Amino acid sequence: MSLSISLSTSSVLESQRECVIVAAFEDGTLSPSAQLIDQASQGQLSSLLQSGRVSGKSGSSLLLPFLTGCKTPVLLVGAGKPGEITAAKFIKLAQDVSKEMNSRSFTSADSYLAEVAVKERSVAWAVRQLAEQSPSALYSYDATKSKKADAPKFSDLGIGVTAADVPAVTEAVKQGSGVAQGVALAKELANLPGNVCTPIYLAEQAIALGEANDLLTTEVLDEEQMRELGMHCLLSVGAGSDEPSKLIVMNYQGGEKDTKPYVFVGKGITFDTGGISLKPGAGMDEMKFDMGGAASVFGLMQTLCAMKLPINVVGVVASAENMPSGGATKPGDVVTTMSGQTVEILNTDAEGRLVLCDALTYISRFNPETVIDIATLTGACIIALGHHTSGLLANDDELADQLFSAGQSSYDRCWRLPLYDEYQEQLDSNFADIPNIGGRPAGTITAACFLSRFTKEYRWAHLDIAGTAWNSAGKAKGSTGRCVPLLAQYLFDRLA
Structure with missing residues (x-):
């Protein structure tokens, strides 16, 4: 089973997939979609950041199955320090999140990580890397093993973008998916x-x-x-x-x-x-x-x-x-x-x-x-x-x-x-x-x-x-x- 990639213009609060993925930063701020969730949940994300349960450091994550105002579970991931997120750090973030989705047995998710500003890179670049790295992270070799690996459960990824961004990022999704193959x-x-x-x-x-x-x-x-x-x-x-x-x-x-x-x-x-x-x-x-x-x-x-x-x-x-x-x-x-x-x-x-x-x-x-x-x-x-x-x-x-x-x-x-x-x-x-x-x-x-x-x-x-x-x-x-x-x-x- 391969990972299907598509664009999503749905608000994070209206997602029809099993989970939504949003970012928090080390300085205590939230990505735009995370801010919407914070508002809908009456400040629950902000409270988590202030209490230290979420650090915003790159590599950290917290699954929130039930939040007020949200239809789906939320994976809040740390993206690091704003203004210091490099291409290498973003690629690792995309890979780690894909692996975590699969390990938690989610079959689908909407990712709003393209909102994370990457140094000297465009939104289209971030979308391309999400489309390329997410399936690549799930690759597992078993051709010459007697026990075959389980097929990845994670099979459907929507990349959340604004309607205004769609013309600029549509080709990026095709490129990322094609390169991943x-x-x-x-x-x-x-x-x-x-x-x-x-x-x-x-x-x-x-x-x-x-x-x-x-x-x-x-x-x-x-x-x-x-x-x-x-x-x-x-x-x-x-x-x-x-x-x-x-x-x-x-x-x-x-x-x-x-x-x-x-x-x-x-x-x-x-x-x-x-x-x-x-x-x-x-x-x-x-x-x-x-x-x-x-x-x-x-x-x-x-x-x-x-x-x-x-x-x-x-x-x-x-x-x-x-x-x-x-x-x-x-x-x-x-x-x-x-x-x-x-x-x-x-x-x-x-x-x-x-x-x-x-x-x-x-x-x-x-x-x-x-x-x-x-x-x-x-x-x-x-x-x-x-x-x-x-x-x-x-x-x-x-x-x-x-x-x-x-x-x-x-x-x-x-x-x-x-x-x-x-x-x-x-x-x-x-x-x-x-x-x-x-x-x-x-x-x-x-x-x-x-x-x-x-x-x-x-x-x-x-x-x-x-x-x-x-x-x-x-x-x-x-x-x-x-x-x-x-x-x-x-x-x-x-x-x-």
């Missing part, structure tokens, strides 16, 4: 174990997505077809695996036939042992997340299909399993890319760029408007930016600025790193045109420099999501669904 798919695919989510499995999911949506067609290239195209670099990565590699092409035609498409290329390494350059055993289970870039492309395509956006988009997934065996590619081997350039493979654990480079050559046939690749590419990006911000590199300043802006707007943030010519000097080889690693210094940048050798024909950007694609700790361990919100916002902005 894409994030859910990205999380599910990335969370699946490597013995389930193989390149063949991803290809099957792409075919199924195409069969379910009239605007999407799917083509899957097998190893023989890739060999005929000269994609020996991509094929070298899967050479040690019994699982065949796949190039998956999802073509979404929502715009005019002759309009150039926006192309997104995802790294789809469904499990990465490092190959002959074997990774340490500790934490290697997390290498099932090495297809996080592919998952984000799938999520984006799901969002497009759900919203039926009038735009042309091609989603490409370069998928392989990187394993050590007698047939595996060895350090020192030289392979030829689809572009004709040769690559000396100095480290088989730098495999993402090897599958991406052939995919980036292949997609030139689509005459793209722009190309964005998304990959869990380098551990160096985690050292540079940690786990909050994705790395951004590009051969086009305008495209880089657009992606940065989309990240700020969607709160799926990225930060640009330089792609100066001097870094290219680290990619010199005595035995091939280019090595697949450039040494320890600036590892994220030299990885992008490698990819840039294959993107000279079009405007291109690279998103390194090694630090943002999944969480490693405790109960939060699992896929984050990034960068679906950022990529979707980039396309929303192109249609604005």
Whole structure:
């Protein structure tokens, strides 16, 4: 059961849903709808604030089942200090409230949290986040568990706005709901174990997505077809695996036939042992997340299909399993890319760029408007930016600025790193045109420099999501669904 999202212009006192959600602040004030409830209940909310039973601090809440003048129970939630409520705090508030509604077994609610003023953000932004974060907070993985999780009871959310706000926020609800669907798919695919989510499995999911949506067609290239195209670099990565590699092409035609498409290329390494350059055993289970870039492309395509956006988009997934065996590619081997350039493979654990480079050559046939690749590419990006911000590199300043802006707007943030010519000097080889690693210094940048050798024909950007694609700790361990919100916002902005 999914969470249905809609706008509500009903007064908080006239809500027909099972509960209403309003905000209190640390300074003892109430949101506009909470003030209406306070007046109808002859000051009961004010009394609670004055007595200290409600603090107004972010994260606090109190369920009031019976209030004079109210038809429904009231969940009074603390929103923090007025004027200091940031985007991050509001997103957490939206997530926490959705979880609380479900834990209390409410099936429906009207939320008036869009009244909370968020620093440097509009009402439409708040509505978008409520529509996106509320269902996302209810996601639970159980695909490979013997005991399945109970379906969320919370299934109907109304977002309370004024009638005057409706024109400005209607699209925000559609966007938030559409992105939430894409994030859910990205999380599910990335969370699946490597013995389930193989390149063949991803290809099957792409075919199924195409069969379910009239605007999407799917083509899957097998190893023989890739060999005929000269994609020996991509094929070298899967050479040690019994699982065949796949190039998956999802073509979404929502715009005019002759309009150039926006192309997104995802790294789809469904499990990465490092190959002959074997990774340490500790934490290697997390290498099932090495297809996080592919998952984000799938999520984006799901969002497009759900919203039926009038735009042309091609989603490409370069998928392989990187394993050590007698047939595996060895350090020192030289392979030829689809572009004709040769690559000396100095480290088989730098495999993402090897599958991406052939995919980036292949997609030139689509005459793209722009190309964005998304990959869990380098551990160096985690050292540079940690786990909050994705790395951004590009051969086009305008495209880089657009992606940065989309990240700020969607709160799926990225930060640009330089792609100066001097870094290219680290990619010199005595035995091939280019090595697949450039040494320890600036590892994220030299990885992008490698990819840039294959993107000279079009405007291109690279998103390194090694630090943002999944969480490693405790109960939060699992896929984050990034960068679906950022990529979707980039396309929303192109249609604005």
